[in-house]
Each structure stands twice: as C-alpha cells, then as structure tokens.
Amino acid sequence: MSSNSTTGTRPRTGNRRDDDARRAVLHAADDLLAEHGFAKLTIEAIARQAGVAKQTIYRWWPSKVEILLDGLIEGAEKYLPVPDGRVEEADVEAYFERFRRFVEELPDGKVFCALLGHAQHDQAAAHQLRSRFLDPRRERERGLIERAGLPRAGAAPAAVDALIDERVGAILWRAMTRAPVR
Template identity: 45%
Template sequence: MSPTSNHGRSPHRPAREDASAIAAQPRTATGSSSANSSRRSEAARLAVLNAADDLLVEHGFEGLTIEGIAAAAGVAKQTIYRWWKSKVDILFDNLVLDAGSGLVWPTDPADPADLRAYIHRFAAFLGTEPAGHVLQALLGHAQLDPRTAELLHTGFLDALRARDVAHTRTALGIPEDEAAALLDALLAPLYHRALVLRLPLDPAYVDGLLDQHVPR
C-alpha cells in the first residue's frame, strides 16, 4: 500500500477522501508513515491481501469468498470486515499496491521514448498475473455493480488517467487535449483486446499499435 493511499489503513469510517491513489511519486519517503496511528496488525493486513491475491488466481473472482480469505490468511472473519467492506475492497487495495510498484513512468528527464516504454509497461501490467487479473476482475465487476464502478473510477482510474495525460504532455511536449486523445487511441485497443477479444497483449502487437500512433 502506497503511503499516500490511506485506503487500507484508515478504512471506511473516515470516508475515502483520497484524491491520488496513484501518486506521482509513490515512493517518497514519508517518515510520517510512522504516524501509523491505529493499532492495526500489519501482519494481518498483509496476510489478507496476499491470501486474496492467491485465491483469486486459484478460484477466480466468483470462487473468492471472505470466509476463504480469512481461513487462508489465518485471520478471523471479523478482522476482515473491520477493515474492508467487501472482497472488492480487498482486491482494490491489492490493485493500488501493485500499480504503485508496477505501473510507473520512467523518472525525471522527460523523453519522447518514455511513452513507448510506459505503454509497454501498461500492456504487461494489464495482461499478466496477478495484477492484471485483479484489474480485469475489477473492471468486469464494475460492469455489474455501480459501487465497484464508483470505487474503481474515483479511487484509481481517474487518478491514473490524469497522471498519464500529464506525463504524456511533458514527454511529447503537446497540449493536454492532444495528449488525452493520443492516450485514448493507445489504450482503447489494449482494453478492447484484453476485455472483449480476450487476446494476449504481446509486445509485437503493442509495438505495431505504437508505430501507428506515435512516431518512432
């Protein structure tokens, strides 16, 4: 869990006011992370997140149950309900965690090649275990449940898009609306291929897509 996201730490009570699940610099040293207010058990938190990830891969989203997670994590059911509302919430925390470490832009000196690199990274993230499984499951479930859709968008996708548009702008030196359009032109086929066509996002395909839209 990125220290800038308090999602899992201080749960539903204080209402999600977090505006940037995807921090530009998720890794900034926040000594304040030691402001680890509550007496929450870190061991239990991690055991739950890992168990959920494992069981999602093993049994699929439908076969993922709170009772199963609790049993696999060696944790009481109530400990889960104390900190998460639902299995969707748990997976969301996993998504934020994984995105924080796996969905990053190359660091500072902006370079047009950064976009290519990032799109490749995104395709790998969406298309591979376990993070991609989680994102696909949450996107799928968001079609079925408005609360999941709300959480996924305001808590993750919106921030991700804003960040990516900004990076694209600075990387290519183009205006915001152009950056957004370019990003959509690149991401739409990836999502389409993964969610609708269910075909693999192999690097060759991604390269072809990039060649179409961004000059090498």
C-alpha cells in the same frame, strides 16, 4: 485536494492494522481470485487462507472489491509507476509497454481485469475503481504525456485523453477478450 484522493488510498478509521495481516489478506485475495474467479471469491475464503478472522477483514474492508482495490493500487505503484520528471516520447512508449505486461502477465493485472469486468454490473464497484484507481492514474498519465510533448505541445486536453484511451483501450481490449497481441 486531500492526499487520499491523489494516492488512491481510502481513509482509515480505528486502530492501525497489523501490516503482516494486511499483506496476508491482500495476497490471499489475489491467489483466490486467480484460482476461483471473482464470483467465487468470498471474505470467508480470504480470511481462512490469510489466517485471520473474518471480523478482522470486515473491520478494515467493507467488501472484497475494496480488498482487491487495495492490492491493485499497491501492485500498480510497485510494478507500474508513472514516470515523474523529464520524459521523452520513448519513455511514454516504455510506460505503455509496461502497462501491457502488467495487464497481461502480472497477477495484479488480472485483478485489474476482474475489477473492470465486475464494475460493468456493479455501479458502486465502478465508482470505487474510478475514484481510487483510474482517475488518479489518468491524472498522472496526462502529466506524463504532456511532459513528453505529445500529441503536440499545447494540444487540447481531449487530445491527450484520446491518446491515452487509444493505447490503454487497445491493451485492455486484448486482455479482456484474451485476444492475441499482434
């Protein structure tokens, strides 16, 4: 398995991108998404707000989905890392509480919800979201659950996935429907 598939990053071609410009584009996309929503987010607006040429964006990202995914992956690694090493049940509970806060309170969580919503109508976006973000994260979450001995040591992989689905599904349902957390 290549390192790109485990980290969720896309392979790059061509010259290295200027890191300041990259960050400006990611921040502009997040800000504009929050301000105008996914449907009104355009490459032109991102370029204008980031202070870069539209051509610069298209050189590195084929679509606004890819820009948002890069920002989401970076934000999740920073604000929602999946714990490594030895863990206990309390660490799993703390992780899912951080996941809830990430989705409900942080800008990157809003990007995640926007991409989930868009993926319902765009098969290519759904594939990118799964392959670059959801699948690699799910693999690390499985390891977290298994290292904590949940649901039971030696349980079938389907039981581990069901536990993750229950926790993540409830959080996402509330976030996507804007239902109050009880």
